[in-house]
Amino acid sequence: MGLARFIVDRWSALNYKRAFADPAYKQPNREVFPHAMRTWVPKEDHRRLASYTLFAAYAHNQAWEVASIQDHTDASARREFGDPAMLVAAITSHMLGREQTITVTGAENAETSDGTTPDPEAVHAAAVQERLRAWAKAEQFSLRLQQAERKAVREGDTVYLLGLDAAKGRPRLSVIDAGFYFPDLPDNAGDSADYPDRIHFAWEVDADPTVSGSKAKLRRLTFELGPIGTRTIPDTDGPRPVRVPAYDTDGATPLMTGGDVYNPEAGTISRLYPWNDTPSTITCYLTDAEWDLDDIKADQDVHTLDYRYASFLTRDDGEVLDHLDLQLDFIPAVHVPNSIPEDGHWGESSLAVLLQLFDELQGTDTDSSRASATTGAPILGIVNPDAKGGRRGETKKIRVQPGMCVELSQGGNLITVDTSPQLAELRNKTAELQDRLSLNARMPAVALGAIDPTKAPSGFAIDLSYGPMDPMLDSMHLPRDDKYSLLFKMVQRLFKAGQHPDWTGPVVDTRLVWGTYKPTDKAAVLEQVRSAVKDGVMSLETGIRLLDEAGFPINDVSEEIERIQSRQFEQARALADATGSTDAVGDFLGIDINPDPPPPAPVLPPTANPAGQPEQPAQGSRGNE
Incomplete structure (x- = not known):
């Protein structure tokens, strides 16, 4: 075979597919994966794009079409019952949990129980947390999250793209298929995890059959970090719209963007962004252009297209998207890998190492279908x-x-x-393959819903069966935590770039808290909390937090504690006996207790003598006067 043809990479688990790895050059088959093998696609991206198509085919029950094109045979009788799609849905839902919460560090300290003034940083953190949650609701972030993570689990990668919408007054969030994403990685990308300074989103646009002379085009959206330059303005008088330098009235002095400062010693232009403490000399440029496919030469790819043949698009406000200065010092895109990248960038699909198992399942299901036909009609x-x-x-x-x-x-x-014995053996083979699939995917049968609830073991046994999933989900959360923190940091910066009046103060650290994925025995948790709080081995705050995590409808932990304490009169009486303080009892019950005023001194009537006569005052007293 030769060492040069033995390829080990993120997609080498698919090399057993002849359509994916040509026997001679280990390259995808052009007939099966035509879009991955276009001339403008870089050679290093051929296998990646082909793998995305192959994973999507399995998840949509279309593996038979790949086999049909590969082998030039009729594979329409092949049975596919949705096992890959079921696994992707299960992994995605368990990885995300029941709910996801945007949390800002320090926001929990914005309210104090002792009446003292909270820390201004905590108040700012709470305000940012509230605004980010409002933005997430307006942008349907939960829906975008599900859409993006399903792609990441299935294909190995997904991409978020942010852009400031002046009309709506907020950053907009889009999910981009990783098949359109082409980062300009450095030569040492295998040793570096730094994000590249230049990325492209590229796709083909078919010719419009209703327009005479219309041609198929390649559209490329480019974000690039570079030194801050002088101001440019759109020029639409030429054969195509472009951007040209803006000059002063003398026609010779270039103009700078408002707020920029020229440094004559270094020959650079600096800009102070509202989220930085020191000026920066870097900005992000946006280019949106189209090329006729006929104008792309054989030695050019998406990274080396010739701008002489490009047609730049124009934004709704008239800005020509030809190296337009976005006035940002970052690329507003976030690439989310499904796993910890081995090469510094690309993730691995959760289906990659399981495709041969899916092939075996599909073959067994096909044989079972044929055997059942002869069993039903012998x-x-x-x-x-x-x-x-x-x-x-x-x-x-x-x-x-x-x-x-x-x-x-x-x-x-x-x-x-009689073919029923063969059918029974095929069913046993299917059960064996499903068990192997559950083992290799680290998804227990209880997580896949393959256990009859009436035959389920104890809650403790079910909790133990989730053991293999914990390290898998931890490894999936690890590359995502920093990515979503970066996403929310970009959202804050874009609000500041748009000069939104409510977004003042520094950019704060934000994280996405994943929800729990395990089913909870609420009755058992309630009994556990009740006994622990009653016996004094658990605080009421911890108990309420456990009930909240178990799924009880508790909106606010502190408010729930106040409601509970306001009805605990026996404990209040014990507190009064122990402290003798009505103020402490009032704080405990959450009410204002005013002590009763002291009773007046009793006035006793005069005493009578034995003869029934009033007692005479003593001699010399004021009563004799």
Whole structure:
């Protein structure tokens, strides 16, 4: 074979597919993956794009089409029952959890229980957290998250793209298929995890059949970091719209964008962005252009297209998208890999190492379907040399149907071919392959919904069965945590770039908290919390937090604690006996207790003598006066 042809990369698990790895050069088949093998696609991206198509085919029950093109045979009878799609949905839902929460570090300290003034940084963190959650609701972030993560789990990669919408007054979020994403990675990308300074989103646009002379085009959207230059303005007077330098009234002095500062010693232009403490000399340029496919030379790819043949698009506000200065010091795109990248960038699909198992399952399901046909309508052989209507030595075919009666002469016999044992073995083989699939995917049967609830073991046993999933989900969350923190940091910066009046103060760290994925026995958790709080081995705050995590409808932990304490009169009485403080009891119950005023001194009536006469005052007292 030769060492040069033995390829080990993120997609080498698919090399067993002849359509994916040509026997001679280990390149995808152009007939099966035509879009991955276009001339403008870089050679290093051929296998990646072909793998995306192959994974999508399996997830959409279209693997038979790949086999049909590869082998030039009719594979339409192949049975595919959705096992890859089911696995992708299960992994995605368990990885995301029931709900996802945007949390800003320090926001929990914005409210104090002792009435003291909270830290201004905590107040700012709480305000940013509230605004980010409002933005996520307006942008349907939960929907975008599901859309993006399904692509990441299935194909190995997904991409978010952010852009400031001046009309809506907020950043807009888009999910881009990784098949359109072409980062300009450095030569040492295998040793570096730094994000590239130049990325492209490219796709082909078919010719419009309703327009005469219309041609197929390649559209490329480019984001590139570079030194800040002088101001440019659109020029639409030429054969195509472009951007040209803007000059002062003298026609010779180039103008700069407002706020920029020229440094004559270094020969650079610096700009102070609202989210930085020090000026920066870097900005992001946007280019949106189209090329006729006929104008792309054989030695050019998406990274080296000739701008002389490009047609630049124009934005709604009249800005020509030819190296347009976005006034950002970052590329507003976030690439999310499904796994920890081995080469510094690309992730691995959750289906990659399981494709051969899916092929075995599909083959067994196909054989089972064929065997069930002969079991439901068995093959019959009639031995009747003297049957009426036939001659000796002549074979006669009889159509068999339910309720049919066959008249046999003397010496006749019926022979049936029973295929049910083979069908049973095929079903056992399917169960064995499903168990292997669950083992290799690290998804227990309980997580795939393959356990009968009436036969489920104890809750503790079910919790233990989720053990293999914990390290898998931890490894999936690890590359995602920093990516989503970066996404929310970009959202804050874009709000500041748009000079939104509510977005003041520094950019704060934000993270996406994943929800729990395990089913919870609410009755058991409630009994556990009740006993622990009653026996004094668990605080009420911790108990309420456990109930919240178990799925009880608790909107705010602190408010729930206040409601509970406001009804605990026995504990309040014990507190009063222990402290003797009505203020402490009032704080405990959440009410204002005013102590009763002291009772007035009693006024006693005068005492009477034995004779019934009033007692005379003593001599010398004021009563004698």
